[in-house]
Amino acid sequence: xxxxxDLMRELAKKNDQxxxxxxxxxxxxxxxxxxxxxxLEAARTPRMDRLAxxxxxxxxxxxxxxxxxxxxxxxxxxxxYDPLEYIVGRGVLEAVGVGVHVAPGDIxxxxxxxxxxxxxxxxxxxxxxxxxxxAAPLVERLARLQIPxxxxxxxxxxxxxxxxxxxxxxxxxxxxxxxxQATGVPPLPVxxxxxxxxxxxxxxxxxIAAATAELAKEPAxxxxxxxxxxxxxxxxxxxxxxxxxxxxxxVYPMYRGVSRLVGMDVxxxxxxxxxxxxxxxxxxxxxxxxxxxxxxxxxxxxxxxDFEAKVKAIEAVDGALSSLTDLKPSVLAITGDHSTPARLxxxxxxxVPFLLWAPATVRPDSARTFGESACAAGGLGTFPAKxxxxxxxxxxxxxxxFGA
Amino acid sequence: xxxxxDLMRELAKKNDQxxxxxxxxxxxxxxxxxxxxxxLEAARTPRMDRLAxxxxxxxxxxxxxxxxxxxxxxxxxxxxYDPLEYIVGRGVLEAVGVGVHVAPGDIxxxxxxxxxxxxxxxxxxxxxxxxxxxAAPLVERLARLQIPxxxxxxxxxxxxxxxxxxxxxxxxxxxxxxxxQATGVPPLPVxxxxxxxxxxxxxxxxxIAAATAELAKEPAxxxxxxxxxxxxxxxxxxxxxxxxxxxxxxVYPMYRGVSRLVGMDVxxxxxxxxxxxxxxxxxxxxxxxxxxxxxxxxxxxxxxxDFEAKVKAIEAVDGALSSLTDLKPSVLAITGDHSTPARLxxxxxxxVPFLLWAPATVRPDSARTFGESACAAGGLGTFPAKxxxxxxxxxxxxxxxFGA
Numbered sequence: 001x002x003x004x005x006d007l008m009r010e011l012a013k014k015n016d017q018x019x020x021x022x023x024x025x026x027x028x029x030x031x032x033x034x035x036x037x038x039x040l041e042a043a044r045t046p047r048m049d050r051l052a053x054x055x056x057x058x059x060x061x062x063x064x065x066x067x068x069x070x071x072x073x074x075x076x077x078x079x080x081y082d083p084l085e086y087i088v089g090r091g092v093l094e095a096v097g098v099g100v101h102v103a104p105g106d107i108x109x110x111x112x113x114x115x116x117x118x119x120x121x122x123x124x125x126x127x128x129x130x131x132x133x134x135a136a137p138l139v140e141r142l143a144r145l146q147i148p149x150x151x152x153x154x155x156x157x158x159x160x161x162x163x164x165x166x167x168x169x170x171x172x173x174x175x176x177x178x179x180x181q182a183t184g185v186p187p188l189p190v191x192x193x194x195x196x197x198x199x200x201x202x203x204x205x206x207x208i209a210a211a212t213a214e215l216a217k218e219p220a221x222x223x224x225x226x227x228x229x230x231x232x233x234x235x236x237x238x239x240x241x242x243x244x245x246x247x248x249x250x251v252y253p254m255y256r257g258v259s260r261l262v263g264m265d266v267x268x269x270x271x272x273x274x275x276x277x278x279x280x281x282x283x284x285x286x287x288x289x290x291x292x293x294x295x296x297x298x299x300x301x302x303x304x305x306d307f308e309a310k311v312k313a314i315e316a317v318d319g320a321l322s323s324l325t326d327l328k329p330s331v332l333a334i335t336g337d338h339s340t341p342a343r344l345x346x347x348x349x350x351x352v353p354f355l356l357w358a359p360a361t362v363r364p365d366s367a368r369t370f371g372e373s374a375c376a377a378g379g380l381g382t383f384p385a386k387x388x389x390x391x392x393x394x395x396x397x398x399x400x401x402f403g404a
Numbered sequence: 405x406x407x408x409x410d411l412m413r414e415l416a417k418k419n420d421q422x423x424x425x426x427x428x429x430x431x432x433x434x435x436x437x438x439x440x441x442x443x444l445e446a447a448r449t450p451r452m453d454r455l456a457x458x459x460x461x462x463x464x465x466x467x468x469x470x471x472x473x474x475x476x477x478x479x480x481x482x483x484x485y486d487p488l489e490y491i492v493g494r495g496v497l498e499a500v501g502v503g504v505h506v507a508p509g510d511i512x513x514x515x516x517x518x519x520x521x522x523x524x525x526x527x528x529x530x531x532x533x534x535x536x537x538x539a540a541p542l543v544e545r546l547a548r549l550q551i552p553x554x555x556x557x558x559x560x561x562x563x564x565x566x567x568x569x570x571x572x573x574x575x576x577x578x579x580x581x582x583x584x585q586a587t588g589v590p591p592l593p594v595x596x597x598x599x600x601x602x603x604x605x606x607x608x609x610x611x612i613a614a615a616t617a618e619l620a621k622e623p624a625x626x627x628x629x630x631x632x633x634x635x636x637x638x639x640x641x642x643x644x645x646x647x648x649x650x651x652x653x654x655v656y657p658m659y660r661g662v663s664r665l666v667g668m669d670v671x672x673x674x675x676x677x678x679x680x681x682x683x684x685x686x687x688x689x690x691x692x693x694x695x696x697x698x699x700x701x702x703x704x705x706x707x708x709x710d711f712e713a714k715v716k717a718i719e720a721v722d723g724a725l726s727s728l729t730d731l732k733p734s735v736l737a738i739t740g741d742h743s744t745p746a747r748l749x750x751x752x753x754x755x756v757p758f759l760l761w762a763p764a765t766v767r768p769d770s771a772r773t774f775g776e777s778a779c780a781a782g783g784l785g786t787f788p789a790k791x792x793x794x795x796x797x798x799x800x801x802x803x804x805x806f807g808a
Binding site for chain 2: 028030031034035038059063064065066067068069070071072073074083084085087088090093094097110341344346347348349350351372373376377381382
């Protein structure tokens with residue numbers, strides 16, 4: 001049986017056609033009221049509508065039907081990696097999410113502040129979701145702690161969350177979480193799941209002892225737990241599998257980090273507006289042939305529950321779109337990594353609108369506008385997000401024929 | 405690689421939302437004449453049409469494209485079990501189909517009466533499809549036969565068919581069928597496929613000898629064959645995989661039996677009409693959160709080749725539907741386990757109409773009626789039946805996010 005990546009390695013060929021994958025994070029939505037339009041349908045998007053009319057629509061299933069994806073698996077899918085096969089550990093995602101580099105052999109964990117009673121038993125597993133302004137200085141103090149055998153880096157994420165990365169020789173990530181998932185009991189020690197990880201467990205336990213001593217007089221967060229011990233997943237690079245010279249244009253550390261895990265060059269962006277990101281694409285147009293562009297605001301406004309602001313974030317992308325199409329990519333796809341309906345104020349499992357524009361090769365369908373209903377009836381049908389990339393390659397004539 | 409069930413176990417969470425899966429057996433149909441409507445499209449179903457307008461449609465593929473499923477695999481798919489991975493033996497299906505319990509270690513087989521000539525050679529493999537009234541007393545006599553080493557239970561099914569279950573220590577189901585699939589030759593002996601099953605083969609051969617002696621003077625059915633030796637497949641329960649408290653409301657033993665295999669509580673039903681089944685749901689509303697309701701008549705009338713009667717069976721469900729929607733489930737799905745077009749008088753491989761109604765979370769599509777054409781153009785697309793359950797859980801907000 002030929003694996004999907006075997007097939008891609010065999011068929012991928014290089015040419016000078018450029019592919020742009022424009023991801024509006026959390027693009028998919030829901031009507032705010034019964035019978036109404038979704039965010040994308042409510043948005044005035046004349047440029048996207050023109051691309052929809054010239055191109056073809058469909059909808060993607062990010063991980064599986066009914067599965068609400070986190071940002072990590074959702075993006076891996078769009079990059080062509082089956083998110084159920086290529087698992088990136090929680091600790092690694094948390095670390096790369098705040099821009100902490102995780103090299104092969106480094107061990108990353110997600111840290112949570114908690115509160116402990118006088119007997120060391122957990123009273124609140126999230127330290128009352130301590131404010132970021134209060135938590136960040138605590139993480140800075142923890143970042144200064146050092147223990148023999150490894151270098152440890154700590155970085156604040158948000159509220160009670162921080163990322164921790166240990167670097168040193170012979171470390172092993174096969175470790176159990178210290179969060180007992182309950183209050184009234186003390187945090188668990190780090191336990192090795194197999195003998196080889198014993199030294200690493202000891203190391204983290206010593207760090208935890210030092211950290212707990214450091215926090216002892218902090219009533220708001222006098223304890224911590226560690227979860228999701230993991231290391232660089234050593235994903236095959238997009239260049240080795242798909243024959244691309246890929247570049248990432250993203251403002252948020254999380255998306256830059258995930259892109260780095262698949263071997264993309266992460267470009268500098270001067271500014272945070274869509275036009276700033278498109279300018280970064282223009283600057284690298286000659287040196288790369290695949291551009292992943294990440295727009296964060298659509299997701300953020302969805303998570304805020306702000307329908308109108310999400311509509312405006314979509315319109316802002318449309319307003320700047322000419323500077324992207326002026327580059328004349330062979331293939332331009334516009335989609336989301338998942339849905340974030342303002343009505344649900346969170347990521348969701350709903351299929352994601354997908355627009356494929358490729359003047360030389362696309363088979364147009366009858367769609368005239370870009371929206372959920374049009375995508376559900378689109379000519380590309382409903383398909384797994386991991387099938388996006390092969391279709392982009394095909395429309396850029398970068399895949400050989402399979403079989404004689 | 406994370407298996408689908410690993411993922412479900414990891415993500416499933418409990419809440420107080422209720423899910424109803426209403427299965428009209430054999431729902432999918434075909435036009436009686438070219439250009440005409442299917443059974444479902446011909447039926448007057450104002451209540452289902454309203455749900456279709458408020459919800460989303462799609463169509464399911466029960467086992468695989470082109471595959472006509474039996475009732476067992478078709479229902480396992482709807483319950484979230486890949487029917488090509490979780491195989492229930494024919495003997496077990498036959499036994500649970502008539503309400504005979506098959507515990508782990510019990511060996512079930514499907515029995516067929518046949519006729520033998522003076523030399524013991526089969527003259528009719530189905531004993532002329534002997535009438536049930538004639539066959540049932542014969543099975544009762546066989547049920548009284550006992551042999552050392554096991555307890556054997558026999559139960560009549562229909563016409564020439566009966567179910568046989570052996571219970572005792574150390575039994576093994578790895579046995580070959582005794583039906584030679586031909587006339588003019590004697591039934592085969594039970595043969596062990598591996599050494600460990602030798603004792604069980606002997607045991608069944610002794611039972612067959614006793615049974616053939618008992619039938620010797622019955623010209624209508626003086627022999628028998630056994631097929632599909634199998635045992636309880638030890639399916640993981642729906643509660644362990646999906647975190648549900650599932651209940652089955654079905655009139656026919658087969659569907660009650662399959663539901664039991666996946667750990668559903670099988671509810672008592674007082675009557676056989678849709679409203680009687682819906683009343684059983686109401687009675688268990690507080691003690692369960694997932695309700696599988698099975699309507700048999702749609703399939704029976706399809707197998708009769710009676711288009712109009714199948715239309716009326718669908719309309720009868722629609723007529724009673726308010727008593728179900730009045731319970732205010734969070735999620736209501738209406739579908740079939742497979743298609744049974746009256747024109748074909750049998751199960752078929754055609755995709756199955758699927759309606760998903762979930763006022764708080766569904767993304768509506770443009771469908772206004774419930775029917776095959778509307779479902780083929782529905783917003784949910786066409787998907788494997790085993791993906792029904794994850795989508796029901798998602799719309800009841802019973803699945804955590806996957807990955808950070």
